[in-house]
Amino acid sequence: MEHENSYRHLLKWGDKREETVGHHMAGVIKEKFGLTDDDFGRKHLPGTEPVKLEKPSMLKPAQVEFFKSISGDENVLADDLSRARFSCGKFYGELLDMRLGLVPDPPDAVVAPRTHEEVVRIVEYCSRELIAVVPAGGLSSVTGAVRSPRGGIALDLTRHLNRVLTVNKINKTVTVQAGMYGPALEEELNRQGYSCGHFPQSFEYSTVGGWISARGAGQASTGYGKIEDMLVSLKAVTPAGVLETKDYPRTAQGWDLFRVFAGAEGTLGVITEATLHIFNYGPENTASAAFIFRSFEAAVDAMRRIIQSECGKPHLFRISDPDETDIAFRTSGFDGTMADRVLQMLGFKAGSRCLMFVAVEGEKDYAHFVLKKIKKKARAGKGMYIGTSPVKKWLEQRYSSAYMRDPLMDLGIMTDTLETAVTWENLLKVWKAAHEYVAKRPKAFLMIHISHVYENGANLYFTFLSPMEKGNEKNDFAAFHRGLVETILSYGGSISHHHGVGRVLAPWMEGHLGKSSMELLRAVKRHLDPNNIMNPGGTLGLS
């Protein structure tokens, strides 16, 4: 059985509930992976043992005393469970470690500073004492960005630095502490008539500082932009001093140096505050539509024409490729209904048809005007409008699919995601190559969607599933994962569009960006963190 002190409790997503696999989904899984009801009765590598670390905390008593003198005894934790909790994020390889009872990279202690000034004193001290510092928010990284291979301290920003400081209604901005979680921020903004506009799948369990550090994108990013587009200014503590920028709309006073913190993944310093654009809150204004296309190519072509039409943009804009569309239809029970048969008769065949979802936000007339234009263009691209309810249903469960990973792992099925940004010119090539790669592995399955759309390209988001080789789970996963990354890169995809790089994708950085670019990243790193204490040990390929 599971206990709060078990590996299982730590590795599970979100509210830690035991998610079950629904009836339709179970049917699909059995078919795809050749499982039986018996398999559903067992749990592979359940991780139910209590957490116990092999590595003792290496901090000296005087160092622990220093942290306690700064932030208070109750804000310095060095017990096994706390150290294990802050030892990693939610990368599949990390979850697998936990299921195997492994905690390879725990910090020596977890310190929860109460103020910006405490962060300044802690970072100064750690730089002098050569103690590694890993800034930690919601621990939802899927790229191994939150690990302590060199020990040191994890800085828990969520316990105290979690408040809205100012909502500026004239400038339409919010100034917020880095450790604030999405729902608390959104609730406070909604109360004042605004929205943060940033809704990544991890929304409920990720923080403002994490969003910025990983350069995240929310599900409505096509309209609202990525988090770096919302970022107006920030305050960050580095070993070389505090950087604080002003909230100008835009400047031409040298290059925008503070933007190095967007994407720095904790390697340059600790973001303590950020000022972000906010948006008018008016969910009742949203105009949405779902379409179905006969092929992925047709859907992509329509999507490109829509985004390049200079006719307003949707906020949510997605295409599920044929495999993802198929799963959506089957797990929702739509498959095989009368409506499905009508679709098939009209040429929207399972295996090639694709769903497109659109939602336009903003002022009410505007949202409806833009949607009308989109409908026209979708129709011109041979898309068929299929109502609004698929979008609404999707929005209702938008944060829940992350929970599916745990029961799938219980079934011995690896499931992870990768994502890339790619120009329109290369998009179909990458999409096709990824499918061809995964098709080579027996019983492997890949679904792809597009969910962040730009004038010159879009992202591709890959969800792959496959039964693991029992007893060799780690190597099996690592090799398969590596091959997919390399396929994406070699056909023109970027390393990441919004997950970030962490330690998992770091090995591809130098080859992909080139040596001159990597050396420039490293020069910035050396300047701000001369003793290499900030999230050290491979993040971003810096060392």
Added chain:
Amino acid sequence: MEHENSYRHLLKWGDKREETVGHHMAGVIKEKFGLTDDDFGRKHLPGTEPVKLEKPSMLKPAQVEFFKSISGDENVLADDLSRARFSCGKFYGELLDMRLGLVPDPPDAVVAPRTHEEVVRIVEYCSRELIAVVPAGGLSSVTGAVRSPRGGIALDLTRHLNRVLTVNKINKTVTVQAGMYGPALEEELNRQGYSCGHFPQSFEYSTVGGWISARGAGQASTGYGKIEDMLVSLKAVTPAGVLETKDYPRTAQGWDLFRVFAGAEGTLGVITEATLHIFNYGPENTASAAFIFRSFEAAVDAMRRIIQSECGKPHLFRISDPDETDIAFRTSGFDGTMADRVLQMLGFKAGSRCLMFVAVEGEKDYAHFVLKKIKKKARAGKGMYIGTSPVKKWLEQRYSSAYMRDPLMDLGIMTDTLETAVTWENLLKVWKAAHEYVAKRPKAFLMIHISHVYENGANLYFTFLSPMEKGNEKNDFAAFHRGLVETILSYGGSISHHHGVGRVLAPWMEGHLGKSSMELLRAVKRHLDPNNIMNPGGTLGLS
């Protein structure tokens, strides 16, 4: 008389024509500055002498030979006129120097490389030989960014590196060489159905590389963004190697390091190519409107509500403050007409009334929809619609006002511009303080407009005029200019929104950005240009 080899020929703007002051404008000038017809018959500091440099070229013969061996004899110039032409931009203080027969900062030679590879070899060589390199485009800098205080070479990118390399219709991007001028780029794009979307006042005499280096903004930037928003990727030659980035729509693979070239003003390397977003060309779709408001405060309030309404954005969006509106009405002959008397009766009084110009581009229905919404909001803010012709007239002469500077200088009148970015919260404070500052100088006159608008603020653009103290022109101008810069900064303005910093505004950088930020800029500079050869001598306050 003027000759092609005179200082006057060099200092004059654009096509070098002798611009005359129109009838209405002459009347305003006489009244404001107490001038007479006699003054209009004379030319103060005309600069008609032939150019003659005091500083000899300091390059060694072997160095000149090297440049000739790389780029060909005809592309290496060391005559006085060429060196003087590339010795500065169009900052008022520089024009004044020329009128006084001074060329304080000439390069030792002007080299016009024919290819990216030649730039690579030249930069490598100069870094080794410690020869300063100043990349030069249209020489339209108004901040002293193109000077050679340490001699060395000016790199004329306009002679050969001036072509469109690719128009990618799928990605909707153009890849262009850095030395291409605005009109040639726009013409080529128009021919293929696109527009560059970037129309700074210097458009006709500025280049793509200059736009990026100075972080410029075009007159339609509210819709299309600043040049850095259009920048997809680039290729730049630095002493530390070539940086070349890929044209992804957006990534999360570390921080966007190549963006340091946007705003680097030639201090980090030479941009040779850039890939930019392009836009659909459809001037017939544009929907425009002019409004008049009873006060600047009312106009600004309406502008803020419009831009924050999430209802689409105008591309061109301007407010002229009461002083600029007054000049516009008087120089156009509107002042005192029947229509003017009607306006005055309706409460739109001279001295407090303000013009607002709006133009929405993009797809036709979209442009009209957005304009309709703007009209409604302008009306709700007590603005009165006054037709489209004022906008059209303004667009026709959009690039011509730069020519006025030369005849004004002939009259002994200093005229320069400054500009800043400011949040909505601080905008009126900066506007008021600037007027109060200028009002303290007898016969000085200040006009201000807003021309680049964002959700959280806007720019303020200052044009000041005043008779100069004869015989003490340089000091008189410098002191007055300095006071205005300091007023803007102390009330919450930034150093620049789109002119850049150059050497003129460099002295305020460290105080304004803070030491940590400046040291970060310098660390990037040291890494990419360890021998400090790129545009050295104070640019951006780096040294």
